[in-house]
Every structure is written in structure tokens, then in C-alpha cells.
Amino acid sequence: xxxxxxxxxxxxxxxxxxxxxxxxxxxxxxxxxxxxxxxxxxxxxxxxxxxxxxxxxxxxxxxxxxxxxxxxxxxxxxxxxxxxxxxxxxxxxxxxxxxxxxxxxxxxxxxxxxxxxxxxxxxxxxxxxxxxxxxxxxxxxxxxxxxxxxxxxxxxxxxxxxxxxxxxxxxxxxxxxxxxxxxxxxxxxxxxxxxxxxxxxxxxxxxxxxxxxxxxxxxxxxxxxxxxxxxxxxxxxxxxxxxxxxxx
Amino acid sequence: xxxxxxxxxxxxxxxxxxxxxxxxxxxxxxxxxxxxxxxxxxxxxxxxxxxxxxxxxxxxxxxxxxxxxxxxxxxxxxxxxxxxxxxxxxxxxxxxxxxxxxxxxxxxxxxxxxxxxxxxxxxxxxxxxxxxxxxxxxxxxxxxxxxxxxxxxxxxxxxxxxxxxxxxxxxxxxxxxxxxxxxxxxxxxxxxxxxxxxxxxxxxxxxxxxxxxxxxxxxxxxxxxxxxxxxxxxxxxxxxxxxxxxxxxxxxxxxxxxxxxxxxxxxx
Numbered sequence: 411x412x413x414x415x416x417x418x419x420x421x422x423x424x425x426x427x428x429x430x431x432x433x434x435x436x437x438x439x440x441x442x443x444x445x446x447x448x449x450x451x452x453x454x455x456x457x458x459x460x461x462x463x464x465x466x467x468x469x470x471x472x473x474x475x476x477x478x479x480x481x482x483x484x485x486x487x488x489x490x491x492x493x494x495x496x497x498x499x500x501x502x503x504x505x506x507x508x509x510x511x512x513x514x515x516x517x518x519x520x521x522x523x524x525x526x527x528x529x530x531x532x533x534x535x536x537x538x539x540x541x542x543x544x545x546x547x548x549x550x551x552x553x554x555x556x557x558x559x560x561x562x563x564x565x566x567x568x569x570x571x572x573x574x575x576x577x578x579x580x581x582x583x584x585x586x587x588x589x590x591x592x593x594x595x596x597x598x599x600x601x602x603x604x605x606x607x608x609x610x611x612x613x614x615x616x617x618x619x620x621x622x623x624x625x626x627x628x629x630x631x632x633x634x635x636x637x638x639x640x641x642x643x644x645x646x647x648x649x650x651x652x653x654x655x656x657x658x
Numbered sequence: 659x660x661x662x663x664x665x666x667x668x669x670x671x672x673x674x675x676x677x678x679x680x681x682x683x684x685x686x687x688x689x690x691x692x693x694x695x696x697x698x699x700x701x702x703x704x705x706x707x708x709x710x711x712x713x714x715x716x717x718x719x720x721x722x723x724x725x726x727x728x729x730x731x732x733x734x735x736x737x738x739x740x741x742x743x744x745x746x747x748x749x750x751x752x753x754x755x756x757x758x759x760x761x762x763x764x765x766x767x768x769x770x771x772x773x774x775x776x777x778x779x780x781x782x783x784x785x786x787x788x789x790x791x792x793x794x795x796x797x798x799x800x801x802x803x804x805x806x807x808x809x810x811x812x813x814x815x816x817x818x819x820x821x822x823x824x825x826x827x828x829x830x831x832x833x834x835x836x837x838x839x840x841x842x843x844x845x846x847x848x849x850x851x852x853x854x855x856x857x858x859x860x861x862x863x864x865x866x867x868x869x870x871x872x873x874x875x876x877x878x879x880x881x882x883x884x885x886x887x888x889x890x891x892x893x894x895x896x897x898x899x900x901x902x903x904x905x906x907x908x909x910x911x912x913x914x915x916x917x918x919x920x921x922x923x924x925x926x
Binding site: 461463486487489492493494498500501513514517518519563566 | 811812814815816817818819820821822825829830833834837
């Protein structure tokens with residue numbers, strides 16, 4: 411069986427700063443992997459590289475058997491199949507919720523407007539957002555905006571969903587509604603790579619946890635092992651700090 | 659409220675009194691505010707203003723289009739497009755540097771002067787051409803500022819859905835950019851309306867040329883006052899509208915709940 415996502419020896423630097431220093435990671439289909447690690451450890455950069463928002467300096471990324479980092483690949487075609495949700499939502503403020511969700515299907519997949527609309531409304535209803543369909547994003551709470559952003563990514567029917575600290579910009583009381591959406595997606599079998607600071611959530615939802623440190627995956631394993639008996643000293647110290655901050 | 663009324667009455671009263679008691683007031687009144695000349699030149703001057711309206715309406719449509727194209731071309735990324743960016747930049751620099759009157763003169767007299775068969779000789783065409791060249795340079799800078807004001811995360815979000823660079827520009831970046839720069843665009847539109855009088859130099863009989871003709875015929879300056887009034891009537895409402903739009907935009911910006919930028923530390 412081909413892996414949903416295969417990352418081999420990926421390096422990425424910004425100027426003289428090496429942000430990713432040889433990342434190897436494979437996701438099977440329906441697998442949910444959480445990336446944890448301090449700010450600046452390379453989690454977001456890795457996700458942006460997989461979505462080709464950042465060109466990589468070395469290595470190879472393969473999605474469902476297609477080498478997407480190949481020069482000859484059609485970037486726009488690759489991105490259709492890979493959804494990404496950002497920390498700051500990045501909804502389009504000049505469009506209604508419905509237009510935000512249907513833009514990709516209409517302009518990229520060439521769906522007729524009526525069909526895109528029907529599909530979008532069904533998807534919004536699935537996540538309790540049907541009443542917001544005609545509102546503009548600035549009328550929504552942060553949690554609702556982030557759920558819309560997730561729906562917008564799902565409307566493209568991606569084979570892989572990347573979530574980049576999607577709850578970090580939310581007020582604490584709004585975090586749960588977004589996490590429950592992600593749990594539902596995990597339950598439905600969506601392949602996901604999630605960068606997160608929510609350790610309790612990561613332990614719940616992930617099949618596997620990867621600890622990133624200074625641009626490398628220092629250790630990875632099932633949540634129980636990583637959180638209870640991490641092998642690496644740095645992982646232990648990182649988790650200790652999280653516990654001291656009351657986040658686990 | 660009372661203080662405002664009293665202070666206004668006093669200030670304007672004193673100003674008015676100073677003017678009407680000045681030693682030259684009687685002669686200025688007869689040469690600039692002659693009722694008879696006013697009544698007889700008003701229809702002619704308003705009639706000539708139609709030419710200015712045609713000038714600035716046709717030019718504005720061309721300016722908004724060309725300005726947008728220039729702004730987009732200056733922002734095309736990639737080494738292959740360096741010549742395009744250079745050309746667009748040279749264009750914008752050139753037409754912002756040249757005094758408008760010079761451009762109008764050079765085009766209005768120079769191009770017909772080439773004597774190429776079939777080339778139009780109507781000065782109106784060169785007037786539109788000159789105004790379009792001058793103002794599209796300014797307007798492209800306004801658009802560019804608007805495009806730059808849209809956070810890169812918006813384009814990233816659009817591209818991440820699979821939209822091409824052009825689609826992202828067309829559906830996500832430009833609609834937001836243009837909305838933000840409508841007030842400064844209106845400002846430039848007001849400038850354009852006033853600058854239409856400059857084309858009188860190349861023989862277009864528009865409002866200013868007509869008032870010169872009336873002035874010469876009547877030996878009286880009242881036609882200029884008529885022209886000034888016409889511009890005030892047309893331009894002031896537009897200026898007020900610009901202010902209202904700006905104020906509304908300012909209010910919206912302070913109440914917006916959309917986070918405009920990602921924290922820099924977490925973007926790694």
C-alpha cells in the first residue's frame with residue numbers, strides 16, 4: 411500500500427537559519443499524527459513545505475505516490491489534494507462564509523455554482539454552521555471562523571489535511587468546539603498531520619506523536635509512550651515545561 | 659454650539675467687511691462679479707463643461723484599467739519577468755516626473771506633427787491620451803499600495819486551495835485591495851477633473867478655453883468666476899463623499915475582529 415504522505419530527508423533554511431534539518435516521516439492512510447515541540451522547532455514550516463507554500467532545499471515529499479517536490483509537478487494540482495488550516499484562520503473577509511467555502515470547488519475543481527453551493531451547505535450543516543452561511547467572517551466568533559476554515563479546506567475533498575496550530579489564536583473557551591471538529595474528522599478516517607500545543611488533545615486524537623526539536627524529529631511513537639516514558643532527555647524537559655504551565 | 663455660531667459669524671463678518679471696504683472693491687466687483695456678463699456666459703460655459711465631463715469620464719475609465727494593469731505588472735514575481743517590472747516602473751516614474759502640461763503639449767502637437775497618413779488630428783484624442791498616461795501612473799501607485807496592504811496570508815490561503823497565482827489575485831487579493839483604495843482613487847479622480855482644463859493649451863474648446871473666449875469678448879473676468887463655481891459644484895460633493903468613505907473605513911478597521919497577521923514567532 412502506498413503511504414498517504416512520505417517525507418524523506420527534507421531540509422529547509424531561511425537565510426543562514428536551518429529550520430528543518432533532515433525530516434523523515436511517513437503517514438499511512440487514515441493516520442493522525444501530531445507534531446509537538448517548542449515554538450521555532452519547525453512544525454509550521456514543515457506543514458507549509460508539504461503544501462508547497464515554501465520550497466524545500468533538499469529532500470523529497472511524496473503524496474499518495476506522487477513526488478510533489480518534483481520540479482515538473484503542477485503545484486496547483488498538488489494543492490487541490492492537500493488541505494491546510496492556518497492558525498490565524500485566513501478566511502477571505504470580503505466573501506460570505508458560503509463563498510469562502512465554494513471558491514475552491516468553483517474555481518479550481520470547476521463545479522457548477524449550484525452544486526458547489528449544495529455541497530458547501532451540507533458540509534456547513536455537518537459542523538453546525540449552516541445558519542452562518544450568508545454571514546461575513548467578521549460577524550463570527552474565532553471558533554466559528556476556524557470551523558469555517560476547516561470546512562473550506564474539506565470542500566476540496568483533500569486526501570490529506572494539515573492543521574497548523576489551529577487553536578493557538580483562540581480564546582480558551584472556544585478551543586473545544588474546534589478540537590471536537592478535528593476529533594470527528596479523525597473518527598471519519600481523515601489522514602491528518604497536526605501541529606499543536608494542545609497536549610491533552612494530541613494524546614487523545616493522535617495515532618502517533620512526533621517531537622520536533624531544532625528542525626529534527628527527535629523521537630516519535632504512540633501517545634502513551636511519548637507522554638509517559640519519553641526516551642529523550644529533551645522530550646522529557648519539553649513535557650515537563652508543558653506540565654508546569656498546566657497544559658497537560 | 660452657540661460659541662461656534664458666534665465665532666463663525668464674527669470671523670466671516672470681519673473678513674467680508676474687510677473685502678467690501680477695501681479700496682479696490684468697486685473695480686473688482688465690476689470686473690469679476692458682473693451680473694450681466696454672468697447671466698450671458700453661464701449657459702455657454704456650462705455647455706463647454708460637457709467637453710470636460712467627456713474628457714474625464716472617458717479618461718477615468720482608461721486610467722482605472724491601465725493603472726490596474728501597471729500595478730499588477732509591477733508586482734509579477736520571478737526573474738523571467740524582470741523586464742516587465744522594469745518597463746512598468748520606468749513608465750510610472752516617467753509620467754509621475756513630467757509636468758502634466760508638458761505631456762499634453764508634446765503629445766498634442768508632436769504626434770499630429772509627425773504627419774503620418776491616417777493619424778487622427780482631433781486634439782480631444784490627444785487630450786484623453788495625455789491625461790490617461792499621466793494619471794494611470796499615479797493610480798497604479800494607489801492600486802499597488804492597496805495590493806501591498808493585503809496580508810500575504812490571504813494569498814497563501816487562496817493558493818493552498820489550489821487557485822493559480824492569477825486566480826488568487828483576481829478573486830482574493832484585488833477585491834480587498836481595490837475596496838481599500840477607493841477613497842484615494844476618488845482623490846485622484848478629483849485631481850483629474852480639475853486637470854482637464856490643461857488640455858485647453860492644445861486647442862480643445864472646453865470650459866477654461868470657453869471662459870477665456872468670453873473674457874476676451876466682454877473685457878470682463880466674470881466668466882472665470884463662473885468656471886470656478888462650476889468646478890466647486892461638481893468637485894465638492896465628491897470630496898465630501900471621499901471623506902465619508904474614509905471615515906467609514908477607519909471605523910470598520912477599529913471594530914474588525916479578524917486577526918490581520920500571524921504572530922511572527924509562530925510562522926516558523
